Amino acid sequence: MTNDDKLLLECYSKLKLLFNPDVPLMKDLRQRLEKPSLWRKRNDKRREEIPVKSS
Protein backbone atom coordinates (compact mmCIF):
# COMPACT_ATOMS: atom_id res chain seq x y z
CA MET A 1 0.00 0.00 0.00
CA THR A 2 1.46 3.34 -1.05
CA ASN A 3 1.42 6.47 1.12
CA ASP A 4 -1.25 7.93 -1.19
CA ASP A 5 -3.44 4.88 -0.49
CA LYS A 6 -2.84 5.22 3.25
CA LEU A 7 -3.69 8.91 3.08
CA LEU A 8 -6.94 8.21 1.28
CA LEU A 9 -7.86 5.38 3.61
CA GLU A 10 -7.31 7.48 6.71
CA CYS A 11 -9.19 10.46 5.23
CA TYR A 12 -12.13 8.17 4.50
CA SER A 13 -12.13 6.53 7.92
CA LYS A 14 -11.98 9.91 9.68
CA LEU A 15 -14.67 11.46 7.47
CA LYS A 16 -16.87 8.45 8.16
CA LEU A 17 -16.93 9.50 11.81
CA LEU A 18 -18.43 12.84 10.82
CA PHE A 19 -20.56 12.33 7.72
CA ASN A 20 -23.16 9.99 6.35
CA PRO A 21 -21.35 7.39 4.23
CA ASP A 22 -24.20 7.51 1.71
CA VAL A 23 -23.58 11.10 0.57
CA PRO A 24 -22.08 11.26 -2.97
CA LEU A 25 -18.58 12.40 -1.99
CA MET A 26 -18.28 9.64 0.62
CA LYS A 27 -19.51 7.05 -1.87
CA ASP A 28 -17.00 8.35 -4.35
CA LEU A 29 -14.18 8.07 -1.83
CA ARG A 30 -15.21 4.52 -0.95
CA GLN A 31 -15.28 3.53 -4.60
CA ARG A 32 -11.86 5.06 -5.06
CA LEU A 33 -10.55 2.85 -2.25
CA GLU A 34 -12.36 -0.33 -3.21
CA LYS A 35 -12.35 -0.14 -7.01
CA PRO A 36 -9.56 2.24 -8.02
CA SER A 37 -9.56 1.35 -11.74
CA LEU A 38 -13.32 1.89 -12.07
CA TRP A 39 -13.04 5.14 -10.11
CA ARG A 40 -10.20 6.34 -12.33
CA LYS A 41 -12.21 5.65 -15.47
CA ARG A 42 -15.15 7.65 -14.07
CA ASN A 43 -12.92 10.44 -12.89
CA ASP A 44 -11.19 10.74 -16.27
CA LYS A 45 -14.63 11.12 -17.88
CA ARG A 46 -15.59 13.73 -15.27
CA ARG A 47 -12.33 15.56 -15.88
CA GLU A 48 -13.04 15.80 -19.60
CA GLU A 49 -16.38 17.39 -18.82
CA ILE A 50 -14.86 20.28 -16.84
CA PRO A 51 -14.87 23.25 -19.21
CA VAL A 52 -11.50 24.86 -19.95
CA LYS A 53 -11.59 28.63 -19.93
CA SER A 54 -10.72 30.01 -23.36
CA SER A 55 -8.06 32.68 -23.27
Place this chain on the structure above:
Amino acid sequence: MALEALEYIYGVRPGKVDTRTAIEALRAALAQPEPEPVLSGLPMVIAGAIFDFGGFLTTRDNVVEIGATANASSMVELIKEWAALRGLSLDDAAVLSWQETIKPDYAPPQREWQGLTDEEFNEAIDGLEDLADCWMAIEAKLKEKNG
Protein backbone atom coordinates in the same frame (compact mmCIF):
# COMPACT_ATOMS: atom_id res chain seq x y z
CA MET B 1 -3.88 13.69 -6.36
CA ALA B 2 -4.46 17.36 -5.56
CA LEU B 3 -5.66 17.96 -9.13
CA GLU B 4 -8.04 15.01 -8.94
CA ALA B 5 -9.47 16.23 -5.62
CA LEU B 6 -10.00 19.73 -7.00
CA GLU B 7 -11.61 18.38 -10.15
CA TYR B 8 -13.97 16.29 -8.08
CA ILE B 9 -14.87 19.16 -5.76
CA TYR B 10 -15.44 21.39 -8.77
CA GLY B 11 -17.81 18.76 -10.15
CA VAL B 12 -19.96 18.55 -7.02
CA ARG B 13 -19.55 22.11 -5.75
CA PRO B 14 -19.00 24.46 -8.68
CA GLY B 15 -18.37 27.96 -7.39
CA LYS B 16 -18.02 26.91 -3.74
CA VAL B 17 -14.32 27.63 -3.78
CA ASP B 18 -12.18 28.98 -6.60
CA THR B 19 -11.31 25.47 -7.73
CA ARG B 20 -11.54 26.24 -11.44
CA THR B 21 -8.64 28.69 -11.30
CA ALA B 22 -6.64 26.26 -9.16
CA ILE B 23 -7.34 23.39 -11.60
CA GLU B 24 -6.20 25.46 -14.55
CA ALA B 25 -3.03 26.53 -12.73
CA LEU B 26 -2.23 22.91 -11.83
CA ARG B 27 -2.96 21.70 -15.37
CA ALA B 28 -0.68 24.41 -16.78
CA ALA B 29 2.09 23.47 -14.34
CA LEU B 30 1.77 19.76 -15.17
CA ALA B 31 1.87 20.52 -18.92
CA GLN B 32 5.28 22.18 -18.60
CA PRO B 33 8.19 20.11 -19.97
CA GLU B 34 10.43 18.43 -17.44
CA PRO B 35 13.52 20.58 -16.77
CA GLU B 36 16.87 19.29 -18.00
CA PRO B 37 18.50 17.21 -15.27
CA VAL B 38 21.30 19.03 -13.50
CA LEU B 39 23.77 17.64 -11.03
CA SER B 40 22.28 18.27 -7.62
CA GLY B 41 21.71 16.70 -4.24
CA LEU B 42 23.52 13.50 -3.40
CA PRO B 43 25.26 13.00 -6.82
CA MET B 44 26.70 16.51 -6.54
CA VAL B 45 28.02 15.78 -3.05
CA ILE B 46 29.56 12.47 -4.13
CA ALA B 47 31.19 14.06 -7.20
CA GLY B 48 32.61 16.82 -5.00
CA ALA B 49 33.99 14.31 -2.50
CA ILE B 50 35.71 12.30 -5.25
CA PHE B 51 37.45 15.39 -6.63
CA ASP B 52 38.35 16.47 -3.11
CA PHE B 53 39.87 13.07 -2.35
CA GLY B 54 41.80 13.17 -5.64
CA GLY B 55 43.12 16.60 -4.70
CA PHE B 56 44.13 15.28 -1.28
CA LEU B 57 46.11 12.46 -2.94
CA THR B 58 48.10 14.95 -4.99
CA THR B 59 49.29 16.66 -1.79
CA ARG B 60 50.98 13.51 -0.39
CA ASP B 61 54.75 13.61 -0.10
CA ASN B 62 55.23 9.90 -0.69
CA VAL B 63 54.29 7.95 -3.81
CA VAL B 64 51.70 5.25 -3.28
CA GLU B 65 51.47 2.27 -5.56
CA ILE B 66 47.92 1.41 -6.57
CA GLY B 67 46.85 -1.54 -8.68
CA ALA B 68 45.88 -5.18 -8.74
CA THR B 69 49.36 -6.28 -7.69
CA ALA B 70 49.78 -3.63 -4.97
CA ASN B 71 48.76 -3.98 -1.35
CA ALA B 72 45.37 -2.29 -0.82
CA SER B 73 46.08 -1.30 2.76
CA SER B 74 47.96 1.88 1.75
CA MET B 75 44.85 3.11 -0.11
CA VAL B 76 42.67 2.27 2.89
CA GLU B 77 44.99 4.29 5.11
CA LEU B 78 44.78 7.26 2.73
CA ILE B 79 40.97 7.09 2.70
CA LYS B 80 40.93 6.95 6.50
CA GLU B 81 43.31 9.90 6.73
CA TRP B 82 41.26 12.00 4.30
CA ALA B 83 37.97 11.06 6.03
CA ALA B 84 39.37 12.03 9.43
CA LEU B 85 40.57 15.33 7.98
CA ARG B 86 37.06 16.06 6.67
CA GLY B 87 35.21 14.77 9.74
CA LEU B 88 33.61 12.00 7.69
CA SER B 89 32.63 8.73 9.36
CA LEU B 90 33.41 5.62 7.35
CA ASP B 91 31.23 3.37 9.52
CA ASP B 92 28.64 1.54 7.40
CA ALA B 93 30.00 3.08 4.17
CA ALA B 94 27.66 2.09 1.32
CA VAL B 95 30.47 0.74 -0.84
CA LEU B 96 28.23 -1.48 -2.96
CA SER B 97 24.81 0.20 -2.77
CA TRP B 98 25.65 3.89 -3.32
CA GLN B 99 25.26 3.57 -7.11
CA GLU B 100 21.64 2.50 -6.66
CA THR B 101 20.81 5.55 -4.54
CA ILE B 102 21.89 8.08 -7.18
CA LYS B 103 19.75 6.61 -9.97
CA PRO B 104 16.97 9.04 -11.00
CA ASP B 105 14.24 6.46 -10.30
CA TYR B 106 15.59 5.54 -6.85
CA ALA B 107 12.84 5.56 -4.25
CA PRO B 108 14.14 5.85 -0.69
CA PRO B 109 12.52 3.51 1.82
CA GLN B 110 9.25 4.99 3.01
CA ARG B 111 8.94 6.14 6.57
CA GLU B 112 6.35 4.44 8.72
CA TRP B 113 2.93 6.01 8.19
CA GLN B 114 1.90 8.45 10.91
CA GLY B 115 -1.84 8.63 11.48
CA LEU B 116 -3.68 11.44 13.25
CA THR B 117 -4.26 11.34 16.98
CA ASP B 118 -7.75 12.23 18.21
CA GLU B 119 -6.41 15.61 19.30
CA GLU B 120 -4.88 16.36 15.88
CA PHE B 121 -8.04 15.20 14.14
CA ASN B 122 -10.25 17.45 16.28
CA GLU B 123 -7.88 20.36 15.80
CA ALA B 124 -7.88 19.88 12.00
CA ILE B 125 -11.66 19.92 11.65
CA ASP B 126 -12.36 22.51 14.32
CA GLY B 127 -15.01 24.93 13.07
CA LEU B 128 -15.50 23.11 9.74
CA GLU B 129 -18.86 21.73 8.70
CA ASP B 130 -18.54 21.09 5.00
CA LEU B 131 -17.39 17.61 3.95
CA ALA B 132 -14.98 18.88 1.28
CA ASP B 133 -13.44 21.35 3.75
CA CYS B 134 -12.97 18.59 6.34
CA TRP B 135 -11.44 16.31 3.70
CA MET B 136 -8.92 18.94 2.66
CA ALA B 137 -8.08 19.78 6.29
CA ILE B 138 -7.52 16.12 7.24
CA GLU B 139 -5.50 15.53 4.07
CA ALA B 140 -3.34 18.59 4.75
CA LYS B 141 -2.67 17.49 8.34
CA LEU B 142 -1.71 13.97 7.24
CA LYS B 143 0.58 15.32 4.53
CA GLU B 144 2.20 17.61 7.08
CA LYS B 145 2.96 14.61 9.31
CA ASN B 146 4.11 12.29 6.54
CA GLY B 147 6.00 14.64 4.29
